[in-house]
Amino acid sequence: MTASSYYSLFAAFAMAAVLAFLLTPPVKDLAGRIGAIDVPKDMRRMHKHPIPRLGGLAIFLSFLFTTLLFCPMTAALRGTLLGAVVIVVMGVVDDVVALPAKPKFVVQILAALIPISCGVRVDVVTNFNIFSSRPYMSLGIFSIPLTLLWIVGMTNAVNFIDGLDGLAVGVSSIGTFSILVIAVLVSEGDIALLASILCGACLGFFPYNRNPAKIFMGDTGATFLGYILATLSVQGLFKMYAVISFFIPFLIFGLPIFDTAFAIFRRVLSGHSPMEADRGHLHHRLIDMGFSQQQAVAILYVVSALLGLSAVLLTTTTLSKALLGIGCALILAASAFKILNHHRAALPHPNQSGSESKEKRL
Numbered sequence: 001m002t003a004s005s006y007y008s009l010f011a012a013f014a015m016a017a018v019l020a021f022l023l024t025p026p027v028k029d030l031a032g033r034i035g036a037i038d039v040p041k042d043m044r045r046m047h048k049h050p051i052p053r054l055g056g057l058a059i060f061l062s063f064l065f066t067t068l069l070f071c072p073m074t075a076a077l078r079g080t081l082l083g084a085v086v087i088v089v090m091g092v093v094d095d096v097v098a099l100p101a102k103p104k105f106v107v108q109i110l111a112a113l114i115p116i117s118c119g120v121r122v123d124v125v126t127n128f129n130i131f132s133s134r135p136y137m138s139l140g141i142f143s144i145p146l147t148l149l150w151i152v153g154m155t156n157a158v159n160f161i162d163g164l165d166g167l168a169v170g171v172s173s174i175g176t177f178s179i180l181v182i183a184v185l186v187s188e189g190d191i192a193l194l195a196s197i198l199c200g201a202c203l204g205f206f207p208y209n210r211n212p213a214k215i216f217m218g219d220t221g222a223t224f225l226g227y228i229l230a231t232l233s234v235q236g237l238f239k240m241y242a243v244i245s246f247f248i249p250f251l252i253f254g255l256p257i258f259d260t261a262f263a264i265f266r267r268v269l270s271g272h273s274p275m276e277a278d279r280g281h282l283h284h285r286l287i288d289m290g291f292s293q294q295q296a297v298a299i300l301y302v303v304s305a306l307l308g309l310s311a312v313l314l315t316t317t318t319l320s321k322a323l324l325g326i327g328c329a330l331i332l333a334a335s336a337f338k339i340l341n342h343h344r345a346a347l348p349h350p351n352q353s354g355s356e357s358k359e360k361r362l
Contacts, residue, residue: 020204056221079118158226178308
């Protein structure tokens, strides 16, 4: 990548961050006028007073305006943005009137089919047949349902982890930054530019969403971030010409993917619907262990950062060295968590005043 490319990345990042920061206060006022308010009414919500949601609208608008200004309009990008508009409109309505799960799921499928129809697909995956001489396997017609599953699944995975102040937007920022670094290293300029814009939009909104949150991003923001991260990874990470490319997105988004899969598995085993809300997510468990909201979010940030670093290592070095580095990082993280958990009794009592624990429905 050239020096002008790096300048464009920085300029796009800065513009998206400034726009998101400036747009959030008027979006907060709008949320109050149209009734997009999160009222604490069950044990899963940890905030004690009503807080506006709809903050994701500021993230979306800043991303949209900056993308239109900096990025060349391709068929794939056009389809991605059109699908994002559908997701955001549904999110705004849901933040105001709380839509049922099934109609939301149908809309998510329709939104995902828009970029898929424009060529945003997972066409090949790593060939897991060790006896084959071909490193890749073409999916053929199965590329459509697999891509659909990935986009809809990621849309809801980010939505599921939006349970503490700053958690979903922070994890999304870390994941987006990981995509940005990988895209720069493999000279995927268009993907790097989109990732820098999304990362800037998230960080511009973050000051309003960190604990104690002044505004939640709501379904509008959580579903938009999940959707755009999914389509971004399909266009960049899944199409990398490396045998380990299939694993990279699953590493970067390992936290929301694991939390969602574990939630579905837990609910099905207990005889409940996978869409039924509960208080068993990873962030809930950390809170129940005695960690404060800030500490729980910090722990999950570290996990996301380690997963992102692992993805970068797998992209830039040999497999053996990458696995060695990942193993050392995991040992250090486990040791730090054990020490922190051992001394948590001496830490400040969990702050229950300002976080969002609104369980997201599909």
